[in-house]
Amino acid sequence: MATDSWALAVDEQEAAAESLSNLHLKEEKIKPDANGAVVKPSANAEKTDEEEKEDRAAQSLLNKLIRSNLVDNTNQVEVLQRDPNSPLYSVKSFEELRLKPQLLQGVYAMGFNRPSKIQENALPLMLAEPPQNLIAQSQSGTGKTAAFVLAMLSQVEPANKYPQCLCLSPTYELALQTGKVIEQMGKFYPALKLAYAVRGNKLERGQKISEQIVIGTPGTVLDWCSKLKFIDPKKIKVFVLDEADVMIATQGHQDQSIRIQRMLPRNCQMLLFSATFEDSVWKFAQKVVPDPNVIKLKREEETLDTIKQYYVLCSSRDEKFQALCNLYGAITIAQAMIFCHTRKTASWLAAELSKEGHQVALLSGEMMVEQRAAVIERFREGKEKVLVTTNVCARGIDVEQVSVVINFDLPVDKDGNPDNETYLHRIGRTGRFGKRGLAVNMVDSKHSMNILNRIQEHFNKKIERLDTDDLDEIEKIAN
């Protein structure tokens, strides 16, 4: 894929990051000590025996907490076709799909050998002639992104220098992440270009863009299609809604998403993907998508089997903070995300943690986009171990080393009711692609205990108490 200025900037950042991390590896080279035991010199150089002991305790705590069943791949896929008479089939290999050679090359270059469960069923429908509309629900980390990127890339005509595929994401960070997948998978199309319709990406007025694929957030995309006329929506062939439930929910980005959708041509293919669809949203989805095919991965609660869930009982925000500090040694063994309800709490918590001498990163919607891009990049590279954030990072953000999610505030909607979908998405940031994960919920009142109990009932999955003052009890619970 030809790189535009934005993509080039990303490439340069990556190259710089790579050389930095190589340097880091050299410094950290593991070598045996005098007794033949292998230690990481830089990790223990300035630590006292006491601190080392704490480190070991934290490591063993983490290992016990996240020990869990391996992924059970027995999830069943349910497929409802818009034409029940046409043959139902799934593919077991990418070759069967007869993709263009450049696309197949891109698929293999990304390390995909065979389709995932959702891809087996979704790809034949999406690539059928004529193109089919699809509403698909499957858990976090099952390959939804690759599925719809493949659909866009197989429909696109690189020779036509105007936007033909449009993908909407709920946040800036997710748009960047998905854009990277599009760039990687499409890199063997020499003439293909991708445009990012996100905040801060300002273009010169008065001309159309030539990129064949556009990824973006709703507000900017709407502007590009209507007021600024950078995009001719009538020429869009494939329209993708990622995290579709929040994109069409009244509480979410419904207005803008639907306004964009109405500008598209009648025969435009519509693809809706999400891990969750609350009942009312599911009904609305089937109303706005003409003749949809529907794919559901049964037993959504299976997701939770690879994630150990706990709660910590406190009586105030300050106590939650203390409990979090007690846990800190354990959570920083790998990477962790800490979710707060408001931007204000997030920035307060990040400040308090750094006052305690902990290195943390902060990410919320009140920050400038340049800053947000830099923070998420540092977190991805592992330069930041702990990310304090809001619901901006609840969905889709995929950082492999994240093994701990902490709900400093439980997810609630605007009426103060438990937000089960957001809960599932948040803790789904860990335990991705079959890895194990740990979720810790901080409770600070009768009210939030009630919220937690309702979440527990909704998923019918025990959330156990964790006492961060008592290491013995932690061990006991972990066993």
Place this chain on the structure above:
DNA sequence: AAAAAAT
């Protein structure tokens, strides 16, 4: 309440 816009 958060996110999302060149308003």
